[in-house]
Amino acid sequence: MKQIEAITFDLFGTIFDLKSTLIDSITNYLSIKRVSNTKLTPDSFWAIWRERQRIEQFQDSLLMAGHSGYLETAKKALLYTLRYYSISFTDSEVNMIMDEWQNLKMFPDVISELPKLHSLYKLVVLSNGDKWFLDHLVKDCINFEFDAVISVDDVGFFKPHPSVYHDASKQIQIEPQYILMVSSNRFDITGARSAGYQAALVDRYHLPKDESIFQPNIIVE
Secondary structure (H helix, E strand, O other), X not given: OOOOOEEEEOOEOOOEOHHHHHHHHHHHHHHHHOOOOOOOOHHHHHHHHHHHHHHXXXXXXXXOOOOOOXXXXXXXXXXXXXXXXXXXXXXXXXXXXXXXXXXXXXXXXXXXXXXXHHOOOEEEEEEOXXXXXXXXXXXXXXXOOOOEEEEHHHOOOOOOOHHHHHHHHHHHOOOHHHEEEEEXXXXXXXXXXXXXXXXXXXXXXXXXXXXXXXXXXXXXX
């Protein structure tokens, strides 16, 4: 690995533990609805929701439809999941579930490591989130002063589109080869490596290795 000058962090699934934040709300909602489906559990609901959100984001990028907004894709995916399981819903119920995104919980290993890393490197958020949403999360949920908070809003594509990483490199004025992307999402690793970044996979979910030619430089267990 080359000398690192800056570390860019993914937020959703890397710094923030989405499932632990949202699973209680899902569990409560399913309990209220009393859906008679033996294949439906809070875990299976979350898995479909998360997978569908990624599809929504990839579709936006492939169709060059612009950045419709992270929370908008989350909402579209939630509606899809409710219909997938034939669960009736109202607008207020959907909004109640979506409100939980405003209070995301961090993985417990995050907050102690950020100050240590900040003494050595420039630390940057590079996220699919809407700019206003990122500003809220950094201020109110992380409470840590990053050197920059960069949203894909700026380029109009979701990660892993290469333009996201090239734009971030220009914004912080550091060449890609001296930037380390830290993410628990393999698609993020692929995008960063394809743009010339170094990359560290935080292996939170213990998923199989993919066959991409763009592999992480290091894997953090």
